[in-house]
Amino acid sequence: MKFLRALASLLVVAGLVSGSLIATTSNADAASKLRFTKLYADSPGTDRGSNKSLNAEYVVVKNTGSSKIKIAGYKIKDKAGHTFVFPKGFVLKARRSVTVHTGRGTNTGSHLYWKQRWYVWNNTTDTAYLLNTRGSRLDTCTFPRKHSKAYVTC
Structure with missing residues (x-):
């Protein structure tokens, strides 16, 4: 027994x-289903630091998979070390995207705000890094030095 x-x-x-x-x-x-799809590094007009201008600078992350992913605590970094941390409890639904704006605003399921008071992404060249909670790199997106647009599709 x-x-x-x-x-x-x-x-x-x-x-x-x-x-x-x-x-x-x-x-x-x-x-592994998380991907950058767009980096808008050079917001329109003169860089004067208005919240509207800051929010026109952004990066988009997409869940290309067929199930939701909890990405709370994941990070987006640039070459200079500016770091955005996805908020507690944040879940990215299947086949959906989230836009992370540089400035201030109210977070939703599809728009998050870094709450910076000055620009993060360099207009001439920069790289976005997507990291999981352990710091492992999941994806990168580079805004090249010679580029004819204010954004790059990743």
Whole structure:
């Protein structure tokens, strides 16, 4: 009888361990579905630092997968080290995008605000890095030095 209880306990523990491994693997697979789609580095007009101008500078992240991804704590960084952290509880729905604006505003499921008071992205050249909570790079998008538009499609 003790042997059967011990065996049952062992099977429960094995099931919990294997279940957590499956969850980790699927979360990693889900994170691989995150991609930058656009970096608008040079907002229109003269750079005077108005909130409207700051919010015209942005980066777009898309979930290309078929399931939602919890990206709270994920980060977007630039070459200079400016860092945006996705807010607590933030989930990006399947096949949806979120636009991260440089300036201030009210966060929604499709628009987030960095709350900066000056520009993050360089008009001449810059790179956006998308990092998971462990700091592993998931994607990059570079605004090249010689570019005819104010944005780049990633």
